[in-house]
Amino acid sequence: MSLGDQWRQVRPPVLGVHLDSAACSRQSLETIRAVAQHAEHEAQIGGYVAQEAATPVLDAGRAAVRQLTGMPEAQVQFTTGAADALRTLLQGWPADAGRTIACLPGEFGPNLMLMHHFGFTPVWLPVDGDGRADLEGIEVFLRREKIDLVHVTALGSHRGTVQPAAEMVAMARAAGIPVVVDSAQALGHIDCTHGADAMYAPSRKWLAGPRGVGVLAINPSLAHLIPQWAGHVEAHVAGWVGLSVAVGRHLAAGPEQVQGALAERGRSARKILGELKDWRVVEAVDEPSAITTIEPVGDIDVVAVRAGLIEEHAIVTTAAETMRAPFVMTKPVLRISPHVDGTDEELELLAKALAPLRRA
Ligand SMILES: *Cc1c(COP(=O)(O)O)cnc(C)c1O
Numbered sequence: 001m002s003l004g005d006q007w008r009q010v011r012p013p014v015l016g017v018h019l020d021s022a023a024c025s026r027q028s029l030e031t032i033r034a035v036a037q038h039a040e041h042e043a044q045i046g047g048y049v050a051q052e053a054a055t056p057v058l059d060a061g062r063a064a065v066r067q068l069t070g071m072p073e074a075q076v077q078f079t080t081g082a083a084d085a086l087r088t089l090l091q092g093w094p095a096d097a098g099r100t101i102a103c104l105p106g107e108f109g110p111n112l113m114l115m116h117h118f119g120f121t122p123v124w125l126p127v128d129g130d131g132r133a134d135l136e137g138i139e140v141f142l143r144r145e146k147i148d149l150v151h152v153t154a155l156g157s158h159r160g161t162v163q164p165a166a167e168m169v170a171m172a173r174a175a176g177i178p179v180v181v182d183s184a185q186a187l188g189h190i191d192c193t194h195g196a197d198a199m200y201a202p203s204r205k206w207l208a209g210p211r212g213v214g215v216l217a218i219n220p221s222l223a224h225l226i227p228q229w230a231g232h233v234e235a236h237v238a239g240w241v242g243l244s245v246a247v248g249r250h251l252a253a254g255p256e257q258v259q260g261a262l263a264e265r266g267r268s269a270r271k272i273l274g275e276l277k278d279w280r281v282v283e284a285v286d287e288p289s290a291i292t293t294i295e296p297v298g299d300i301d302v303v304a305v306r307a308g309l310i311e312e313h314a315i316v317t318t319a320a321e322t323m324r325a326p327f328v329m330t331k332p333v334l335r336i337s338p339h340v341d342g343t344d345e346e347l348e349l350l351a352k353a354l355a356p357l358r359r360a
Contacts, residue, residue: 004341019337034244035210038054061248067251074219081214083111087118090117093120099149102122103150110323142172158293173195185205185291187215191255259288282294313353319335
């Protein structure tokens with residue numbers, strides 16, 4: 001059985017067409033039941049006792065994250081999501097340390113707002129015309145400028161361009177600068193063995209875990225940023241259990257197989273949607289990710305299109321507005337992000353639903 005068929009078989013049947021894994025993937029029945037079972041256990045033996053009883057599952061989840069990220073030494077902490085992890089890291093930055101943070105110009109808007117909130121000044125790493133890291137330029141830049149922290153978003157929310165994150169991390173380390181990777185769109189999607197000092201991701205995107213939880217993996221080099229009490233605040237422990245199950249299943253499915261299947265889905269989407277007259281596919285056809293974005297050529301309201309696709313066709317996509325990457329996006333794009341169970345037929349349905357807009 002193909003990976004896509006296996007993936008579909010262990011999930012509730014989809015109603016309509018789901019092309020929105022970059023926002024929130026469909027959870028497996030096993031994950032959904034693990035969350036419900038933990039909640040039931042809490043009611044039976046008490047929430048804190050149930051949490052203790054779940055220790056082996058949670059430890060297995062943390063171990064799976066270490067394995068998936070190639071960070072055997074990392075302390076893995078559950079969070080409420082990616083923004084929560086970044087907040088924890090920036091909040092813990094020593095008061096007397098410098099706060100110049102180097103990012104790619106396509107940095108995620110909400111991350112930039114957090115950086116500003118904690119007094120960091122972003123400076124832009126050099127990129128090529130597609131917004132991809134210019135490695136030679138970056139090597140020179142990191143040697144020349146005084147940078148206190150490098151923040152790499154390995155794969156953006158606004159575009160399916162895969163950044164050479166491992167190479168960027170190696171350059172930051174060679175320059176003696178701590179480096180953090182936002183793997184929100186990367187974990188469970190592309191290779192995430194970046195070798196960074198810390199990485200974080202939510203559960204609900206490509207790992208297909210529950211909403212409202214995530215992980216922060218932090219190596220001993222930056223562990224001092226994490227306050228002692230972290231991990232002892234009130235949390236959705238049932239969600240941690242679900243995330244642990246989901247990441248375990250991802251490892252069992254084979255991260256490389258999933259990566260290959262997702263890249264193949266992205267290629268199909270770009271080929272099929274590349275036929276549309278009133279939209280331009282932003283990524284190169286062979287970009288190895290399952291995120292495709294299309295930009296209207298003329299005057300099309302992307303937010304209205306996204307709503308119309310749901311209402312009239314039950315096709316779920318994302319309207320990605322410019323705040324997602326305020327320094328590179330000039331207009332909103334429609335984001336299409338199938339998981340491994342996606343089919344060409346579904347993409348054809350989307351193309352057909354978009355085509356009549358030509359006459360509008
Ligand atoms: C979704 C996303 C985030 C934010 O994740 P939350 O869990 O909603 O905080 C951060 N960075 C990128 C690149 C994202 O796509």
